[in-house]
Amino acid sequence: MNLSFKSYWNLLADHIRPQRGRFTLLAILLFGSIGLRIVAPQIMRLFIDDALAGEALSTLMWTAAAFIGIALLQQGVHIGVTYLGENVAWTATNALRAELAEHALKLGMKFHNDHTPGELIERIDGDVTELATFFSQFALNLIANGLLLIGILITLAIEDWRVGLAFAVYSALTIGILGRLKDIAVPHQKARREAEGQMYGFIEEQLAGTEDIRSSGAVGFSIRELFRHQAEILTHNRRAHFKRWIIENAMGLALTLGTLLAITSGYWLFTAGVVTIGTVYLFVHYLNLLEEPFWAMTNEIESFQTIGACVER
Numbered sequence: 130m131n132l133s134f135k136s137y138w139n140l141l142a143d144h145i146r147p148q149r150g151r152f153t154l155l156a157i158l159l160f161g162s163i164g165l166r167i168v169a170p171q172i173m174r175l176f177i178d179d180a181l182a183g184e185a186l187s188t189l190m191w192t193a194a195a196f197i198g199i200a201l202l203q204q205g206v207h208i209g210v211t212y213l214g215e216n217v218a219w220t221a222t223n224a225l226r227a228e229l230a231e232h233a234l235k236l237g238m239k240f241h242n243d244h245t246p247g248e249l250i251e252r253i254d255g256d257v258t259e260l261a262t263f264f265s266q267f268a269l270n271l272i273a274n275g276l277l278l279i280g281i282l283i284t285l286a287i288e289d290w291r292v293g294l295a296f297a298v299y300s301a302l303t304i305g306i307l308g309r310l311k312d313i314a315v316p317h318q319k320a321r322r323e324a325e326g327q328m329y330g331f332i333e334e335q336l337a338g339t340e341d342i343r344s345s346g347a348v349g350f351s352i353r354e355l356f357r358h359q360a361e362i363l364t365h366n367r368r369a370h371f372k373r374w375i376i377e378n379a380m381g382l383a384l385t386l387g388t389l390l391a392i393t394s395g396y397w398l399f400t401a402g403v404v405t406i407g408t409v410y411l412f413v414h415y416l417n418l419l420e421e422p423f424w425a426m427t428n429e430i431e432s433f434q435t436i437g438a439c440v441e442r
Contacts, residue, residue, distance in 0.1 A: 147224070148217055155213040159273040162206045165199055166421075167280045170414040172196045178407035274422035281415050288408055292394050296419070299390060303383045303423055310379060314372035321365035328358035384420050391416035 145152050176192045278300060286293025335342065335351050342351055395409035 145217070145221060148220055151213055151217055155210065155217060158206050158209045158213065159270070160276065162203060162210070163273060163277045163280060165203050165206065166277060166418060167284060169196060169199045169203070170411055170418070171284075172199065173414070174405075174407035174411045176407075177410055178405050181406060270425055274425045278419065278422045281419055285412070285415060288411065289398060289404065292398070292412060295390060295394060296387075296416075299383075299387055300419065303380070303387075306379050306383060307376075307423075310376045313375065314369045317365050317369035317372065321362055321369060324358065324361045324365055328355075328362060331355065331358055380423060384423065387416050387419065388413075 172192060172195050176189060176196065179189055179192060282293055282297050282300060285296050331354060335355075342348060391412045395404070395412040398404045399406065399409050
């Protein structure tokens with residue numbers, strides 16, 4: 130079963146709405162950090178060009194102080210985002226745990242006969258814990274990194290339209306790769322979570338019947354069954370990791386090609402006298418900065434594999 134985007138949005142909105150104030154502040158901090166990341170390389174470009182032009186030492190010191198100040202401000206914003214994100218996540222997941230527990234208690238005996246207590250604990254606590262990132266920063270991170278990507282492309286286009294166009298095409302291709310790969314691990318993540326729930330249910334049953342197992346000489350059988358459950362988890366985990374490995378290596382290849390693009394275009398424009406050394410630095414730095422939204426989107430998509438499996442379960 131593939132859930133629609135609306136299902137994920139409704140789940141997020143229902144549990145974030147009671148925390149509107151904190152979530153809004155979290156969004157402001159995340160989006161504010163975008164501007165700082167785009168401005169900081171511009172100051173460094175100015176420092177490089179001024180140094181090569183022989184500007185006064187006092188001017189260079191003020192430029193360096195501005196760069197250091199922005200770097201420190203970025204760290205402060207990062208601390209605020211981490212604190213608020215964890216706070217929002219735990220508040221939302223605790224509320225969801227309470228809802229699931231109440232829902233499970235209201236179900237009929239047939240459901241409880243079909244599902245062991247250990248399996249229910251894994252679903253109510255384990256699956257919900259996996260959703261912590263989804264409730265705190267998943268949507269905001271995707272939006273923030275998307276805006277960072279757009280901001281970088283606009284800035285590059287202002288510097289030179291040819292560079293902006295080249296990086297826009299490169300970014301579109303990279304995002305297209307991400308879009309094609311985003312769901313490849315969901316079935317294995319879902320199967321792994323299901324296997325873990327069955328294993329915890331089996332362990333709970335065995336612990337409850339320890340005396341009967343020993344008296345009937347079934348210890349060996351219990352151990353073999355435990356190994357079988359663990360082997361099933363390992364199998365699904367390996368398959369999920371292999372699919373994530375495909376995503377990571379595809380991104381690694383794309384970023385290597387992007388680095389070649391930045392260095393080649395910078396060298397060509399510099400030798401033609403179109404840009405300065407500082408601007409070449411800007412191209413390379415923005416390429417490295419593009420890695421952040423690409424890798425962040427990759428990590429979010431990898432997290433979405435687990436999130437999708439947990440929400441479906």
